[in-house]
Amino acid sequence: MTPVTVFSGRDVAVFGLGGSGLVSAQALKTGGARVSCWDDVEASREKARAAGLDIVDLKRADWNGFAALVLAPGVPLTHPQPHWTVVEAKKAGIEIIGDIELFCRQRRKTASKSPFVAITGTNGKSTTTALVAHLYRSFGFQVEVGGNIGTPVLALPPPQDNRVHVVECSSFQIDLSPSIDPLVGVLLNVTPDHLDRHGDMGNYAAIKARLARGADHSVIGVDDDITRGIADEIAKEGRQTTLVSVTRPQIENGVVLEGTRLVRRVHGRSTPIADLAGIHSLRGAHNGQNAAAAVAALGPLGEDLESVEKGLRSFPGLVHRLEEIGQCGKVLFINDSKATNADAAEKALLSFDKVFWILGGRAKQGGIEPLRSLFPKVAKGYLIGEASEAFATTIGGAFPFEFCGDLETAIPKAARDAQDSALEQSVVLLSPACASFDQFPDFEKRGDRFREIVAALLAAEMKV
Numbered sequence: 001m002t003p004v005t006v007f008s009g010r011d012v013a014v015f016g017l018g019g020s021g022l023v024s025a026q027a028l029k030t031g032g033a034r035v036s037c038w039d040d041v042e043a044s045r046e047k048a049r050a051a052g053l054d055i056v057d058l059k060r061a062d063w064n065g066f067a068a069l070v071l072a073p074g075v076p077l078t079h080p081q082p083h084w085t086v087v088e089a090k091k092a093g094i095e096i097i098g099d100i101e102l103f104c105r106q107r108r109k110t111a112s113k114s115p116f117v118a119i120t121g122t123n124g125k126s127t128t129t130a131l132v133a134h135l136y137r138s139f140g141f142q143v144e145v146g147g148n149i150g151t152p153v154l155a156l157p158p159p160q161d162n163r164v165h166v167v168e169c170s171s172f173q174i175d176l177s178p179s180i181d182p183l184v185g186v187l188l189n190v191t192p193d194h195l196d197r198h199g200d201m202g203n204y205a206a207i208k209a210r211l212a213r214g215a216d217h218s219v220i221g222v223d224d225d226i227t228r229g230i231a232d233e234i235a236k237e238g239r240q241t242t243l244v245s246v247t248r249p250q251i252e253n254g255v256v257l258e259g260t261r262l263v264r265r266v267h268g269r270s271t272p273i274a275d276l277a278g279i280h281s282l283r284g285a286h287n288g289q290n291a292a293a294a295v296a297a298l299g300p301l302g303e304d305l306e307s308v309e310k311g312l313r314s315f316p317g318l319v320h321r322l323e324e325i326g327q328c329g330k331v332l333f334i335n336d337s338k339a340t341n342a343d344a345a346e347k348a349l350l351s352f353d354k355v356f357w358i359l360g361g362r363a364k365q366g367g368i369e370p371l372r373s374l375f376p377k378v379a380k381g382y383l384i385g386e387a388s389e390a391f392a393t394t395i396g397g398a399f400p401f402e403f404c405g406d407l408e409t410a411i412p413k414a415a416r417d418a419q420d421s422a423l424e425q426s427v428v429l430l431s432p433a434c435a436s437f438d439q440f441p442d443f444e445k446r447g448d449r450f451r452e453i454v455a456a457l458l459a460a461e462m463k464v
Helices: 019-030 042-050 084-092 099-110 125-138 171-175 201-213 225-236 285-297 299-303 305-313 342-350 369-377 388-395 407-420 443-459
Strands: 011-015 034-038 068-071 095-097 116-120 142-147 163-168 184-187 217-221 240-245 254-258 261-266 269-275 323-328 331-335 355-360 378-384 401-405 426-430
Touching: 011 019, 011 084, 019 034, 019 042, 019 068, 019 099, 034 042, 068 084, 084 095, 099 163, 099 171, 116 125, 116 201, 116 285, 125 142, 125 163, 125 184, 125 285, 125 305, 171 201, 184 201, 184 285, 201 217, 201 225, 217 225, 217 285, 225 240, 240 285, 254 285, 261 285, 269 285, 269 305, 285 299, 285 305, 285 342, 299 305, 323 443, 331 407, 331 443, 342 355, 342 369, 355 388, 355 407, 369 378, 369 388, 378 388, 378 407, 388 401, 401 407, 407 426, 407 443, 426 443
Parallel strands: 011 034, 011 068, 068 095, 116 163, 116 184, 142 163, 184 217, 217 240, 240 254, 331 426, 355 378, 355 426, 378 401
Antiparallel strands: 254 261, 261 269, 323 331
């Protein structure tokens, strides 16, 4: 744990006692703050009480006595409307912050030069976070990984000059981090997402840009109009910036993808870094962007090309993101449960020639209409979850499909069809383009269930 001493001797309110909120309260208490905790869910309050924290009904509290409100990232700050705790905090004139902000303040106080790489983007941030951590470890560093990728940042050991923190940051977390200031800030891309929480694209993009703008060295993907604009603004401010691209290989300075090769561009001259061909954990152009950003995040270490290539080739990949589960004969099973929107599913469809596609769940805005140009890549679709009817309407006659309802029905059907197809190589792809919340508590549980069912099929040698 990272004890947070920046509020020592002061009163702090903490609302939201899930994973990161509970750890934040513990870190503040350990650091000497007087912490008043609350959650609207009784089970969460009981868990916090059992952990030795003080449970205080914040609806009856004197907010004027608090120095800050620490808000869990899942609690609305602005949209669709501010949470009642936000209203009370603003009335009292106190700041509203989150766990990433606490980490940043503690780092500035105790180890301001410690390596801290923060990564955000609408898509690709988890893979990039895992890859950055893997590369730093391959160079012999002690590395701690957390944030939106799973482990709350304050649950990690505290910043030290010889310890690298690699932290994935969601837009919700950045919104609660007004002074985020990583050593390296990576912004991969910005496409529509979470607009119900941020109001519009302008606000969403400005929140994402905050991470890059606050960094000593920003790494920015420039393959969409929004991030190109952000990069231009930051460059005008005179900040150190490295551009990353898979669609603009002739940029003057940066790290780009040319075919399957990562290339460093310096004043228009190209130096090969590594060839990604054959690295299954980094298949697809989107992973070219992730790899380019990860190499750029290494800074001067990235000049050691032999070590970089070894690190890239040994990367095991991210669980639930184009994860190879197994193969029987010509049928390859791919778990891409982390593809919770169309933009993420697009990356999976682009990675294969023909797929037997399992899709559906709780649809995001726009559904799968943005994927229409990739429908010819689908041999057959298998619809699950709430979105089935809507997705069927979108698909129309573009490719054959079945209503399957759930994974237990969809996977054996897809496996049988893939096995019986005339294709030399068949891919059964779970890439739902949907949230999981209609049938699973999160995409991890959905991916785990896919893995379990596939494992049973493989054990039975595909007798479907």
